[in-house]
Amino acid sequence: MGLKRFVFRRLAEIGVIFFVIMTVLFVLFRLAPGDPVSRMVDPSMTPEDARLLMESMGLDQPLWVQYLYYLKNVATGNMGVSFHYGEPVTHILMNRLPNTILLFTTSIILSALLGVFFGKIAAWRRGERTDTWLTVTALFCHTLFLPWLALIMIWFFAYWVGWFPITGMVSPQVWIDPGAGPVTKALDVLHHMALPLMTLVLIHFGSYLLVMRSSMLDTLKDDYIITARAKGLTEKTIRDHHAAPNAALPVVTSVGLSLAFSINGGALTETVFTWPGIGRELVFSVSHSDYPLAQAAFLLIAIVVLLSNLVVDVLYAYLDPRIRY
Known part of the structure; x- marks a missing residue:
């Protein structure tokens, strides 16, 4: 089956699944x-x-x-008017969507980069103390309860130390100040984003590390790694330029799916940190029986998840020449 035929078949399947949803x-x-x-x-x-x-x-x-x-x-494309806000649903979601994309896309990319970097080191030093510490740290972070960690971060860094704002995305006094320029406003958003960003990175980077470590260990057993050593290549070159790129394929899949699911905004994260995104709006609309807003939010999430699965499948074929459809 050719790639084009595979894409058309998947698009037809996506249409049926979307209708059911x-x-x-x-x-x-x-x-x-x-x-x-x-x-x-x-x-x-x-x-x-x-x-x-x-x-x-x-x-x-x-x-x-x-x-x-x-x-x-x-x-x-007419998703109706919100029962609660009295505004078009699409207008509400489009206002919240950039906030969600900013926070969760940044956190997933940072988590993946950290996970890949430390995962390849853990696999390369399998059985050593470095591998043990990295694996234990990854397991600990992966099993943390997100609301608990978020509240601890708020209590310590925002309340006790006072380094960051407790909740929200912006400081009103900064944004209503006519003398505040774009750089000042951007820094204000980053200041508010620091706590939820650190929380999400701590929660997610462990899973990427474990996936990368497992994939790297399998890759190191392949014949081309033995061939690379026989050619006299340095260990660093073998690790970073031969083993790591191939071992990162499962991480690419995980990142693609995570980016898709991140559009729901992580209802818990956005609720705890009062971040004005899709996830917080989704919780509000469901609890207030705002049918048009809730349905539109779920449908938006469904569309992105379904299309992201297709993109990941196609991307896999380009990244790994052995895969053909």
Whole structure:
């Protein structure tokens, strides 16, 4: 099977899976307890006003009618208006998306770089003290409970030492200051991003290290490594230019999938650090029965995850000539 045929087949599969995801999301949100009107109505609102509000949202229609409108809106890119904010859902998500991409893409790239670097060293020094310490550190970081670590980071670095802000993404006094330039504002964002970034790097770099170490150990058994040694190449050259690039392939897959799933913003991370991203908005929309916003957020995550899987498969074929579709 050629690569083009493989891509077209996968795109067809993605279309079917996405349709199933759309349907499941529609049903799940309608079966969830509570309704948006009960959370939005004023205590003084009369039953007639509540009924008019339901009609304006289209929630008085039969489920099958709501479902048809839902499919039509998704097909046309009209994800509706948020029940809570009263704004178009796409506008809300597009405002939050850059914040999520900034934090989580940076953390994943840094985690992967650290994991690959220390993973190849651990594998190269297998059985030595360096390998033991790196492996134990990776296992410890990998098993940390994220909310606990986040709260510890806030307590120590923000509250006790006072080096970083406790929550949020920006300092209002900086952004309303007409004399603050782009560099000052960028540094303010980085200052707020430091704690969640360190937390995410500590949580994730251990898994990349373990994957790289395992893959590197398998690669070191291959014949071309023995051939490279027979040619008289230095150990550093063999490690960095022959073994490490091939051993990093599983890490590439892991990074690709992590980047895809990171678009949900890590609901726990964004909630603990009050980071205004997709994950925090997703938690809020689900807890407040904001159907359009929650459905759009889940669909955005589904699209990115499905397409990222396809990109990783195609990228694998380019990185490893032995793989053919």
